[in-house]
Amino acid sequence: MTTFVPPHMPDISSGNPTARRFAGKDCVISGAGSGIGRAIALRLAAEGARVAILDINTDAADETLEMCGGSGRGLALSIDVRSETSVAAAADAVRQHFGGVDVLVNNAGIEILGTIDETAPEVWDEVMAVNLRGPYLTSRVFLPQLLQRADTKGGAAIVHNASLMGLVSSAGLAAYCASKAGVVSLTRSMALDYASRNLRVNCVCPGIIHTPMLERRFDLQPDRDAAYRTMAMRPPVHYIGRPEDVAASVAYLAADEARFVTGSALTIDGGVGAA
Ligand SMILES: NC(=O)c1ccc[n+]([C@@H]2O[C@H](COP(=O)([O-])OP(=O)(O)OC[C@H]3O[C@@H](n4cnc5c(N)ncnc54)[C@H](O)[C@@H]3O)[C@@H](O)[C@H]2O)c1
Structure with missing residues (x-):
């Protein structure tokens, strides 16, 4: 992968080594086999969290768990967020292993390019099934475990990974943008519905982030380095964000210090959305 980090950027990949905001917390992350997840x-x-790594790609989920510290740090599970049976099986395994959930991060997502005339109905349905129905279904299935922790520990949190494309739009990306706008709306509905139960619900709205998803876009270009440079000039800060930039914001929204924050959509986009 082409990588570019401006020389003045601090390294935030391991977070603040003194912060232990998730010690004693059990966190579930979907799509955690790759990229931002x-x-x-x-x-x-x-x-300090124990983590449940959920992904449709089982090998990738296992690899992430190893990177997190192995089985002493949590568990890796195969899941398809489109399937209620699959999500329910994962939720059962998490209940057996952890006994409950403090934080759910709905991150799994797919990007399929196209205007509506280029997007066949089954492609539209696929994008909606993963990107919008997925967060709805996963939240619904894990809700009892989250609400139980919210009752016993005074709070629990859901963070959806939406997109800047849920707040603004981009040409040639109709289904993806519509699905992510749905996630932003779902965030607000859920925040209102569960505020009185001490369950906070927020979403992050990343701009251009350097992950395998973005690499697949570059693969479609005849000159991928030129495409990279053009993309990097798009944000006012003139570089492409990195997965750890999004992770830092997700950690903030999931942590107790964000106790008064619910229903928000936080942009992490190097200023693109400000224009
Ligand atoms: N990369 C960006 O520029 C960017 C920008 C804004 C938002 N996002 C969002 O961030 C999230 C993560 O994207 P990424 O860039 O890390 O992509 P990625 O392709 O690197 O990772 C996505 C992960 O989701 C998993 N996944 C896909 N379908 C699944 C399913 N049905 N069930 C379970 N897991 C499934 C994949 O196996 C993969 O591990 C997505 O929701 C994406 O829309 C990405």
Whole structure:
């Protein structure tokens, strides 16, 4: 992968080594076998969490768990967020292993390019099934475990990974943008519905982040380095964000210090959305 970190950037990959905001907390992260989800798992584990790494790619989930410290740090589970049976099986395994859930991060997602005339109905349905129905279904299935922790410990949190594309739009990305706008709306509905139960619900809205998902976009270009440079010039800060930039914001929203924050959509985009 082409990588570029401006020389003035501090290294935040291992977080604040003195912060232990998730000691004694059990956190579930979907799509944690790659990219942003993996960075979130690493960040929460580095801050003391036990982590349940959920991904449709079982090998990738296992690899993330190893990176987090192995089976002493949690468990890796195969899951398809499109399937209620699959999510329910994962929730059962998490209950047996952890006994409950303090933090759920709905991160699994797919990106399929296209205007609506280029997007067949089954492709539209697929994007919605993973990106919008997935967070709904996973939240619904894990809700009893989250509410139980919220009751006994005074709080629990859900963080959805939406996108800047849920707040603004981009040409040629119709289904993806619509799905992510749905996630932003779902965040607000859920925040209102569960505020009185001490369950906070927020979402992050990343801009351009350097992950395998973005690499797949570069793969479609005839000159991937030129495509990278063009993309890097798009944010006002003139570089592409990294998974740990999103992980740091997810950790903040999931931590007790954000106790008064619910229903928010936090942009992590190097200023793109400000224009
Ligand atoms: N990379 C970006 O620029 C960017 C920007 C904004 C938002 N996001 C969002 O961040 C999230 C993570 O994206 P990423 O860039 O890390 O992508 P990625 O492709 O690197 O990782 C996505 C992960 O989700 C998993 N996944 C896909 N379908 C699944 C399913 N049905 N069930 C369970 N797991 C499934 C994949 O196996 C993969 O491990 C996505 O929701 C994406 O829309 C990414």
